[in-house]
Amino acid sequence: MDLLRFVTAGSVDDGKSTLIGRLLYDTRQVFEDTLASIERASQAQGLDEINLALLTDGLRAEREQGITIDVAYRYFATPRRKFIIADAPGHVQYTRNMVTGASTAQLALILVDARKGVVEQTRRHSALAALLGIHHVVLSVNKMDLVGWSEERFREVEAEYRGVAASLGIDRVAVIPLAALTGANLVHRASELDWYGGPTLLEFLETVQVRNPARSAPFRFPVQYVIRPQSREFPDYRGYAGTVAAGAVRVGDAVRVLPLGAATQVAAIDRFEESLEEASAGDAVTIRLADELDAGRGAMFVAAGDPVAPASAIEADVCWMSEDTCLAEGQQVLVKHTTRRTRAVVEQLVDRLDIHRLAREPFPERLGLNDIGRVRLRLMEPVVADLYDACRETGAFILIDPATRHTTGAGMTRAVASNAKGGAE
Structure with missing residues (x-):
């Protein structure tokens, strides 16, 4: 069987953790002792029914606040395919966690609340998916039960999102109506959605064909x-x-x-x-x-016949992850690319992505926590870097603080140059 890696994302309270929990539960992937523990925790919360979101919200702070903070990885399999799920947080302050979870994903599963439709976080997570080279997106229109299973409302949300996806260059979009709390249209079809003729969420995940550029x-x-x-x-x-x-x-x-x-x-x-x-x-x-x-x-x-040459300058989109420092021009960093590590100097901050407007602001003074911007780096020793869109494995790198050795950023190469004069081209 082949393996599909996908990341889930969405705004707070859109039901990501509940959807994953229901998916695991309905495909019988939950061990009896784990289920018993979740049942006890649900009773302690005063709930009459089991809270399946607790299967993924493992941190105490997550359970207390009812939100996802860290990236939770879950594994399951059906007779047709194996899956690795990365449940990414929805808060803007955890953008770096979303980048981490999506960095190895082949598909993004983005949730929206049918009542709210496409919101700012929907655009943000879609933009990040596009930035990270994820071209397959499933928009799960959740909580359809709360809008009376309305086909009209579903079509409105679908049309709005397809417009967003087109503006971001996401060309493979599937839109599926469902209700994660009851499990409608996740694994089993729901009679309330008889107007919907497409696949259930699991059917889609089992059959979608994703390309591996590597x-x-x-x-x-x-x-x-x-x-x-x-x-x-x-x-x-x-x-x-x-x-x-x-x-x-x-x-x-x-x-x-x-x-x-x-x-x-x-x-x-x-x-x-x-x-x-x-x-x-x-x-x-x-x-x-x-x-x-x-x-x-x-x-x-x-x-032997490959004309690739080691690059001494690269231009890349960088997500800055450090809470303690910012990234500025002239700063020295360590670049870890595949198994090679070299020192580098930030030659220029080309722009910064305004997540709210999905526009780029030219020449920012610095990049702070969770900022994403285009950066030009001059390397002390050359690396064999490819463009990220061509090969994730050799187009990605991390930035390390030379003093603390802490990881401070993640980069996706957009241009390379074999000499440092004039920067990347």
């Missing part, structure tokens, strides 16, 4: 560790361990080792105690080369 992207293999057993059984063994970030490689393929620039061939591909003829995106393997090269952690293997 599989069709050029070959990228960031070296994580050099394996040299120094044993009698393998006296000359030298293997480069890591995970194929993009594309595929076969034994005998000609490759280049960057930033060294040396060309060689793939002599063998190992995984545990077996030898493979080919490895593709997502495979954790050890690659042996025909020549002994001075390559270690942070090196990148690419196809």
